[in-house]
Amino acid sequence: MVRVHFTEGDYARVRFAARPSPVPELHAALLMLGTPHEEPLLGRWRGRLLRALPEAAGPLADLVPGGAAPAFLDVLGETREDGFSLIRSAAPALVRSEIARVYAGRRRVPPWVRALHDGDAESWRTLERAQRAAYETVLAPVWPRVQDLHRAEFTRHALAVAEEGMGAALTALAPGSRLRDGVWEWPGGGREVRLGGRGLVLLPTFHWRGSPLVQDLPERPVVLAYPAGGGLPPTPDGVAVSPEDALAGVLGRTRAELLLVLSEPRTTTELARRTGVSAATASAHASALRAAGLITTTRTGRSVHHTRTPLGTLLAAPAAGH
Structure with missing residues:
Protein backbone atom coordinates (compact mmCIF):
# COMPACT_ATOMS: atom_id res chain seq x y z
CA MET A 1 0.00 0.00 0.00
CA ALA A 228 -6.18 7.71 -15.33
CA GLY A 229 -8.12 7.27 -18.54
CA GLY A 230 -10.12 4.40 -19.91
CA GLY A 231 -7.88 1.45 -19.05
CA LEU A 232 -5.85 1.29 -22.27
CA PRO A 233 -3.02 3.57 -23.39
CA PRO A 234 -4.13 6.06 -26.05
CA THR A 235 -3.45 5.05 -29.63
CA PRO A 236 -3.10 7.15 -32.79
CA ASP A 237 -6.02 5.19 -34.21
CA GLY A 238 -8.36 6.58 -31.56
CA VAL A 239 -10.88 9.26 -32.42
CA ALA A 240 -9.55 12.64 -31.36
CA VAL A 241 -11.66 14.60 -28.90
CA SER A 242 -11.88 18.32 -29.59
CA PRO A 243 -11.34 20.69 -26.64
CA GLU A 244 -14.98 21.77 -26.93
CA ASP A 245 -16.21 18.18 -26.74
CA ALA A 246 -13.88 17.37 -23.83
CA LEU A 247 -15.23 20.35 -21.88
CA ALA A 248 -18.83 19.50 -22.78
CA GLY A 249 -18.30 15.89 -21.78
CA VAL A 250 -17.65 17.00 -18.20
CA LEU A 251 -19.81 20.11 -17.80
CA GLY A 252 -22.60 19.31 -20.23
CA ARG A 253 -23.05 21.01 -23.59
CA THR A 254 -25.00 24.07 -22.43
CA ARG A 255 -22.80 24.82 -19.42
CA ALA A 256 -19.70 24.47 -21.57
CA GLU A 257 -21.18 26.93 -24.09
CA LEU A 258 -22.02 29.39 -21.30
CA LEU A 259 -18.47 29.21 -19.97
CA LEU A 260 -17.03 29.78 -23.45
CA VAL A 261 -19.15 32.85 -24.22
CA LEU A 262 -18.07 34.46 -20.95
CA SER A 263 -14.89 35.74 -22.54
CA GLU A 264 -16.17 39.03 -21.14
CA PRO A 265 -18.79 39.76 -18.44
CA ARG A 266 -22.33 39.15 -19.68
CA THR A 267 -25.83 39.37 -18.28
CA THR A 268 -28.14 36.41 -17.91
CA THR A 269 -30.18 37.71 -20.85
CA GLU A 270 -27.06 37.86 -23.04
CA LEU A 271 -26.09 34.32 -22.03
CA ALA A 272 -29.56 33.07 -22.91
CA ARG A 273 -29.52 34.79 -26.30
CA ARG A 274 -26.04 33.54 -27.22
CA THR A 275 -26.71 29.92 -26.23
CA GLY A 276 -30.30 29.70 -27.45
CA VAL A 277 -31.91 28.82 -24.12
CA SER A 278 -34.44 30.60 -21.92
CA ALA A 279 -33.32 33.12 -19.32
CA ALA A 280 -34.44 30.77 -16.56
CA THR A 281 -32.36 27.93 -18.00
CA ALA A 282 -29.32 30.20 -18.43
CA SER A 283 -29.70 31.35 -14.83
CA ALA A 284 -29.88 27.76 -13.55
CA HIS A 285 -26.76 26.73 -15.46
CA ALA A 286 -24.94 29.85 -14.30
CA SER A 287 -25.77 28.90 -10.70
CA ALA A 288 -24.19 25.47 -11.24
CA LEU A 289 -21.05 27.00 -12.74
CA ARG A 290 -20.87 29.45 -9.85
CA ALA A 291 -21.19 26.64 -7.28
CA ALA A 292 -18.26 24.88 -8.98
CA GLY A 293 -16.10 27.99 -8.70
CA LEU A 294 -15.96 28.58 -12.47
CA ILE A 295 -17.81 31.93 -12.57
CA THR A 296 -18.76 34.76 -10.24
CA THR A 297 -21.98 36.78 -10.34
CA THR A 298 -22.43 40.42 -9.34
CA ARG A 299 -25.54 42.60 -9.29
CA THR A 300 -25.51 46.27 -10.29
CA GLY A 301 -28.94 47.79 -9.94
CA ARG A 302 -31.30 45.54 -11.88
CA SER A 303 -28.53 43.95 -13.94
CA VAL A 304 -26.80 40.68 -13.08
CA HIS A 305 -23.37 40.14 -14.67
CA HIS A 306 -21.49 36.85 -14.82
CA THR A 307 -17.68 36.65 -15.10
CA ARG A 308 -15.32 33.72 -15.41
CA THR A 309 -13.02 33.01 -12.47
CA PRO A 310 -9.32 32.25 -13.12
CA LEU A 311 -10.19 28.54 -12.88
CA GLY A 312 -13.01 28.97 -15.38
CA THR A 313 -10.70 30.84 -17.74
CA LEU A 314 -8.07 28.10 -17.48
CA LEU A 315 -10.59 25.39 -18.33
CA ALA A 316 -12.13 27.37 -21.21
CA ALA A 317 -8.87 28.56 -22.77
CA PRO A 318 -8.02 25.42 -24.84
CA ALA A 319 -11.56 25.17 -26.25
CA ALA A 320 -11.80 28.89 -26.91
CA GLY A 321 -8.56 28.84 -28.90
CA HIS A 322 -9.32 25.65 -30.80
Whole structure:
Protein backbone atom coordinates (compact mmCIF):
# COMPACT_ATOMS: atom_id res chain seq x y z
CA MET A 1 0.00 0.00 0.00
CA VAL A 2 1.18 3.54 -0.82
CA ARG A 3 0.64 5.82 2.19
CA VAL A 4 0.91 9.59 1.73
CA HIS A 5 1.23 11.45 5.05
CA PHE A 6 -0.16 15.00 5.13
CA THR A 7 0.65 17.74 7.60
CA GLU A 8 -2.05 20.32 8.24
CA GLY A 9 -0.38 22.77 5.86
CA ASP A 10 -0.10 20.24 3.03
CA TYR A 11 -3.83 20.27 2.29
CA ALA A 12 -3.51 23.88 1.16
CA ARG A 13 -0.55 22.91 -1.02
CA VAL A 14 -2.25 20.24 -3.09
CA ARG A 15 -2.44 21.22 -6.74
CA PHE A 16 -3.44 19.46 -9.91
CA ALA A 17 -1.01 19.81 -12.81
CA ALA A 18 -2.72 22.22 -15.19
CA ARG A 19 -1.25 20.51 -18.26
CA PRO A 20 0.23 17.11 -19.05
CA SER A 21 3.98 16.77 -18.69
CA PRO A 22 5.65 15.00 -21.63
CA VAL A 23 8.67 13.48 -19.90
CA PRO A 24 6.81 11.77 -17.01
CA GLU A 25 4.18 10.53 -19.48
CA LEU A 26 6.95 9.13 -21.70
CA HIS A 27 8.59 7.38 -18.76
CA ALA A 28 5.23 5.92 -17.70
CA ALA A 29 4.75 4.56 -21.21
CA LEU A 30 8.25 3.06 -21.24
CA LEU A 31 7.60 1.38 -17.89
CA MET A 32 4.45 -0.14 -19.38
CA LEU A 33 6.46 -1.33 -22.37
CA GLY A 34 8.87 -3.08 -20.04
CA THR A 35 6.08 -4.94 -18.23
CA PRO A 36 4.58 -8.02 -19.93
CA HIS A 37 0.78 -8.07 -19.97
CA GLU A 38 -1.67 -10.91 -20.21
CA GLU A 39 -4.48 -8.69 -21.45
CA PRO A 40 -4.69 -9.12 -25.25
CA LEU A 41 -5.21 -5.43 -26.05
CA LEU A 42 -2.36 -4.26 -23.83
CA GLY A 43 -0.18 -7.01 -25.24
CA ARG A 44 -0.85 -5.87 -28.80
CA TRP A 45 -0.11 -2.25 -27.85
CA ARG A 46 3.15 -3.31 -26.24
CA GLY A 47 4.19 -5.54 -29.13
CA ARG A 48 3.46 -2.90 -31.75
CA LEU A 49 5.54 -0.22 -30.02
CA LEU A 50 8.42 -2.54 -29.17
CA ARG A 51 8.70 -3.42 -32.85
CA ALA A 52 8.57 0.27 -33.80
CA LEU A 53 11.16 1.58 -31.32
CA PRO A 54 14.35 2.60 -33.14
CA GLU A 55 17.74 1.38 -32.08
CA ALA A 56 18.62 4.87 -30.85
CA ALA A 57 16.13 4.44 -27.97
CA GLY A 58 17.90 1.32 -26.70
CA PRO A 59 20.13 3.00 -24.08
CA LEU A 60 17.07 3.94 -22.02
CA ALA A 61 16.70 0.32 -20.92
CA ASP A 62 20.21 0.47 -19.46
CA LEU A 63 19.07 3.06 -16.91
CA VAL A 64 16.42 0.78 -15.40
CA PRO A 65 18.28 -2.53 -14.89
CA GLY A 66 15.96 -3.55 -12.07
CA GLY A 67 12.80 -1.86 -13.29
CA ALA A 68 13.28 1.29 -11.18
CA ALA A 69 14.54 4.47 -12.82
CA PRO A 70 17.15 6.77 -11.23
CA ALA A 71 15.61 9.77 -9.48
CA PHE A 72 17.36 12.36 -11.66
CA LEU A 73 14.90 11.39 -14.42
CA ASP A 74 12.02 12.51 -12.15
CA VAL A 75 11.23 15.90 -13.63
CA LEU A 76 8.14 17.74 -14.82
CA GLY A 77 8.22 20.55 -17.39
CA GLU A 78 5.30 21.61 -19.56
CA THR A 79 7.15 20.81 -22.79
CA ARG A 80 9.46 18.06 -23.91
CA GLU A 81 12.35 20.51 -24.11
CA ASP A 82 11.68 21.73 -20.55
CA GLY A 83 11.83 18.16 -19.30
CA PHE A 84 15.02 17.26 -21.14
CA SER A 85 16.66 20.46 -19.89
CA LEU A 86 15.71 19.68 -16.29
CA ILE A 87 17.23 16.21 -16.58
CA ARG A 88 20.45 17.60 -18.03
CA SER A 89 20.70 20.13 -15.18
CA ALA A 90 20.60 17.47 -12.47
CA ALA A 91 23.26 17.86 -9.80
CA PRO A 92 26.29 15.64 -10.57
CA ALA A 93 26.17 14.21 -7.04
CA LEU A 94 22.55 13.11 -7.57
CA VAL A 95 23.39 11.51 -10.91
CA ARG A 96 26.30 9.57 -9.39
CA SER A 97 24.37 8.40 -6.35
CA GLU A 98 21.32 7.33 -8.34
CA ILE A 99 23.32 5.38 -10.92
CA ALA A 100 25.15 3.68 -8.04
CA ARG A 101 21.81 2.85 -6.42
CA VAL A 102 20.13 1.27 -9.45
CA TYR A 103 23.29 -0.72 -10.28
CA ALA A 104 24.04 -1.81 -6.71
CA GLY A 105 24.96 -5.49 -6.68
CA ARG A 106 25.22 -5.76 -10.46
CA ARG A 107 28.51 -6.76 -12.00
CA ARG A 108 28.11 -5.30 -15.47
CA VAL A 109 27.53 -1.60 -16.07
CA PRO A 110 27.28 -0.47 -19.72
CA PRO A 111 30.23 1.76 -20.68
CA TRP A 112 28.02 4.71 -21.57
CA VAL A 113 26.32 4.54 -18.15
CA ARG A 114 29.75 4.53 -16.47
CA ALA A 115 30.59 7.61 -18.53
CA LEU A 116 27.31 9.27 -17.50
CA HIS A 117 28.22 8.56 -13.88
CA ASP A 118 31.49 10.43 -14.51
CA GLY A 119 29.75 13.40 -16.17
CA ASP A 120 30.88 12.69 -19.74
CA ALA A 121 29.21 15.11 -22.20
CA GLU A 122 28.86 12.53 -24.97
CA SER A 123 27.00 10.18 -22.65
CA TRP A 124 24.49 12.94 -21.93
CA ARG A 125 23.99 13.33 -25.67
CA THR A 126 23.42 9.58 -25.90
CA LEU A 127 20.69 9.83 -23.26
CA GLU A 128 19.01 12.78 -24.96
CA ARG A 129 19.06 11.08 -28.38
CA ALA A 130 17.50 7.98 -26.81
CA GLN A 131 14.74 10.01 -25.14
CA ARG A 132 13.96 11.93 -28.31
CA ALA A 133 13.79 8.74 -30.36
CA ALA A 134 11.46 7.13 -27.82
CA TYR A 135 9.28 10.25 -27.62
CA GLU A 136 8.81 10.43 -31.39
CA THR A 137 7.80 6.78 -31.57
CA VAL A 138 5.76 6.31 -28.38
CA LEU A 139 4.29 9.67 -27.38
CA ALA A 140 4.29 12.15 -30.27
CA PRO A 141 1.61 10.28 -32.29
CA VAL A 142 -0.83 10.34 -29.33
CA TRP A 143 0.13 13.61 -27.63
CA PRO A 144 -2.98 15.55 -28.81
CA ARG A 145 -5.11 12.76 -27.36
CA VAL A 146 -3.18 12.89 -24.06
CA GLN A 147 -3.84 16.64 -23.89
CA ASP A 148 -7.57 16.08 -24.40
CA LEU A 149 -7.67 13.39 -21.72
CA HIS A 150 -5.72 15.53 -19.26
CA ARG A 151 -8.05 18.48 -19.82
CA ALA A 152 -11.09 16.35 -19.02
CA GLU A 153 -9.42 14.84 -15.92
CA PHE A 154 -8.41 18.32 -14.70
CA THR A 155 -11.99 19.52 -15.05
CA ARG A 156 -13.44 16.53 -13.22
CA HIS A 157 -11.04 17.05 -10.31
CA ALA A 158 -11.74 20.79 -10.12
CA LEU A 159 -15.48 20.17 -9.97
CA ALA A 160 -15.04 17.47 -7.33
CA VAL A 161 -13.00 19.83 -5.13
CA ALA A 162 -15.57 22.62 -5.54
CA GLU A 163 -18.58 20.41 -4.86
CA GLU A 164 -17.28 17.87 -2.32
CA GLY A 165 -14.02 19.19 -0.86
CA MET A 166 -10.40 18.14 -1.18
CA GLY A 167 -10.70 14.92 0.82
CA ALA A 168 -13.44 13.47 -1.35
CA ALA A 169 -11.71 14.67 -4.51
CA LEU A 170 -8.49 12.88 -3.53
CA THR A 171 -10.14 9.55 -2.80
CA ALA A 172 -12.15 9.80 -6.03
CA LEU A 173 -8.90 9.59 -8.01
CA ALA A 174 -8.47 5.90 -7.24
CA PRO A 175 -11.08 3.26 -6.42
CA GLY A 176 -10.32 1.79 -3.02
CA SER A 177 -8.16 4.66 -1.78
CA ARG A 178 -9.07 6.35 1.49
CA LEU A 179 -8.04 9.36 3.54
CA ARG A 180 -8.04 9.04 7.31
CA ASP A 181 -6.10 10.65 10.14
CA GLY A 182 -4.04 12.67 7.67
CA VAL A 183 -2.90 9.63 5.66
CA TRP A 184 -4.01 8.96 2.08
CA GLU A 185 -3.81 5.23 1.43
CA TRP A 186 -3.67 3.69 -2.06
CA PRO A 187 -4.07 -0.05 -2.72
CA GLY A 188 -0.99 -1.81 -4.05
CA GLY A 189 2.67 -0.92 -3.86
CA GLY A 190 4.46 -0.49 -0.55
CA ARG A 191 5.78 2.98 0.16
CA GLU A 192 5.56 5.61 2.87
CA VAL A 193 5.60 9.20 1.56
CA ARG A 194 5.82 12.08 4.05
CA LEU A 195 4.98 15.46 2.56
CA GLY A 196 6.32 17.42 5.53
CA GLY A 197 4.86 20.71 4.35
CA ARG A 198 6.23 20.43 0.80
CA GLY A 199 2.81 19.94 -0.77
CA LEU A 200 1.62 17.55 -3.44
CA VAL A 201 1.26 17.76 -7.23
CA LEU A 202 -1.33 15.43 -8.77
CA LEU A 203 -0.40 14.31 -12.27
CA PRO A 204 -2.65 11.92 -14.20
CA THR A 205 -0.88 9.53 -16.54
CA PHE A 206 -2.70 7.80 -19.35
CA HIS A 207 -0.13 5.08 -20.01
CA TRP A 208 0.59 3.62 -16.57
CA ARG A 209 -1.75 1.05 -14.98
CA GLY A 210 0.07 0.11 -11.78
CA SER A 211 0.37 1.71 -8.35
CA PRO A 212 1.00 5.48 -8.23
CA LEU A 213 4.42 6.61 -9.44
CA VAL A 214 5.94 8.89 -6.82
CA GLN A 215 8.56 11.59 -7.35
CA ASP A 216 9.87 12.35 -3.86
CA LEU A 217 12.97 14.55 -3.99
CA PRO A 218 14.29 16.72 -1.15
CA GLU A 219 12.98 20.29 -0.92
CA ARG A 220 10.52 19.76 -3.79
CA PRO A 221 6.77 19.16 -3.78
CA VAL A 222 6.02 15.45 -4.03
CA VAL A 223 4.59 14.51 -7.43
CA LEU A 224 2.12 11.64 -7.55
CA ALA A 225 1.46 10.30 -11.06
CA TYR A 226 -1.69 8.23 -10.88
CA PRO A 227 -3.26 6.02 -13.57
CA ALA A 228 -6.18 7.71 -15.33
CA GLY A 229 -8.12 7.27 -18.54
CA GLY A 230 -10.12 4.40 -19.91
CA GLY A 231 -7.88 1.45 -19.05
CA LEU A 232 -5.85 1.29 -22.27
CA PRO A 233 -3.02 3.57 -23.39
CA PRO A 234 -4.13 6.06 -26.05
CA THR A 235 -3.45 5.05 -29.63
CA PRO A 236 -3.10 7.15 -32.79
CA ASP A 237 -6.02 5.19 -34.21
CA GLY A 238 -8.36 6.58 -31.56
CA VAL A 239 -10.88 9.26 -32.42
CA ALA A 240 -9.55 12.64 -31.36
CA VAL A 241 -11.66 14.60 -28.90
CA SER A 242 -11.88 18.32 -29.59
CA PRO A 243 -11.34 20.69 -26.64
CA GLU A 244 -14.98 21.77 -26.93
CA ASP A 245 -16.21 18.18 -26.74
CA ALA A 246 -13.88 17.37 -23.83
CA LEU A 247 -15.23 20.35 -21.88
CA ALA A 248 -18.83 19.50 -22.78
CA GLY A 249 -18.30 15.89 -21.78
CA VAL A 250 -17.65 17.00 -18.20
CA LEU A 251 -19.81 20.11 -17.80
CA GLY A 252 -22.60 19.31 -20.23
CA ARG A 253 -23.05 21.01 -23.59
CA THR A 254 -25.00 24.07 -22.43
CA ARG A 255 -22.80 24.82 -19.42
CA ALA A 256 -19.70 24.47 -21.57
CA GLU A 257 -21.18 26.93 -24.09
CA LEU A 258 -22.02 29.39 -21.30
CA LEU A 259 -18.47 29.21 -19.97
CA LEU A 260 -17.03 29.78 -23.45
CA VAL A 261 -19.15 32.85 -24.22
CA LEU A 262 -18.07 34.46 -20.95
CA SER A 263 -14.89 35.74 -22.54
CA GLU A 264 -16.17 39.03 -21.14
CA PRO A 265 -18.79 39.76 -18.44
CA ARG A 266 -22.33 39.15 -19.68
CA THR A 267 -25.83 39.37 -18.28
CA THR A 268 -28.14 36.41 -17.91
CA THR A 269 -30.18 37.71 -20.85
CA GLU A 270 -27.06 37.86 -23.04
CA LEU A 271 -26.09 34.32 -22.03
CA ALA A 272 -29.56 33.07 -22.91
CA ARG A 273 -29.52 34.79 -26.30
CA ARG A 274 -26.04 33.54 -27.22
CA THR A 275 -26.71 29.92 -26.23
CA GLY A 276 -30.30 29.70 -27.45
CA VAL A 277 -31.91 28.82 -24.12
CA SER A 278 -34.44 30.60 -21.92
CA ALA A 279 -33.32 33.12 -19.32
CA ALA A 280 -34.44 30.77 -16.56
CA THR A 281 -32.36 27.93 -18.00
CA ALA A 282 -29.32 30.20 -18.43
CA SER A 283 -29.70 31.35 -14.83
CA ALA A 284 -29.88 27.76 -13.55
CA HIS A 285 -26.76 26.73 -15.46
CA ALA A 286 -24.94 29.85 -14.30
CA SER A 287 -25.77 28.90 -10.70
CA ALA A 288 -24.19 25.47 -11.24
CA LEU A 289 -21.05 27.00 -12.74
CA ARG A 290 -20.87 29.45 -9.85
CA ALA A 291 -21.19 26.64 -7.28
CA ALA A 292 -18.26 24.88 -8.98
CA GLY A 293 -16.10 27.99 -8.70
CA LEU A 294 -15.96 28.58 -12.47
CA ILE A 295 -17.81 31.93 -12.57
CA THR A 296 -18.76 34.76 -10.24
CA THR A 297 -21.98 36.78 -10.34
CA THR A 298 -22.43 40.42 -9.34
CA ARG A 299 -25.54 42.60 -9.29
CA THR A 300 -25.51 46.27 -10.29
CA GLY A 301 -28.94 47.79 -9.94
CA ARG A 302 -31.30 45.54 -11.88
CA SER A 303 -28.53 43.95 -13.94
CA VAL A 304 -26.80 40.68 -13.08
CA HIS A 305 -23.37 40.14 -14.67
CA HIS A 306 -21.49 36.85 -14.82
CA THR A 307 -17.68 36.65 -15.10
CA ARG A 308 -15.32 33.72 -15.41
CA THR A 309 -13.02 33.01 -12.47
CA PRO A 310 -9.32 32.25 -13.12
CA LEU A 311 -10.19 28.54 -12.88
CA GLY A 312 -13.01 28.97 -15.38
CA THR A 313 -10.70 30.84 -17.74
CA LEU A 314 -8.07 28.10 -17.48
CA LEU A 315 -10.59 25.39 -18.33
CA ALA A 316 -12.13 27.37 -21.21
CA ALA A 317 -8.87 28.56 -22.77
CA PRO A 318 -8.02 25.42 -24.84
CA ALA A 319 -11.56 25.17 -26.25
CA ALA A 320 -11.80 28.89 -26.91
CA GLY A 321 -8.56 28.84 -28.90
CA HIS A 322 -9.32 25.65 -30.80
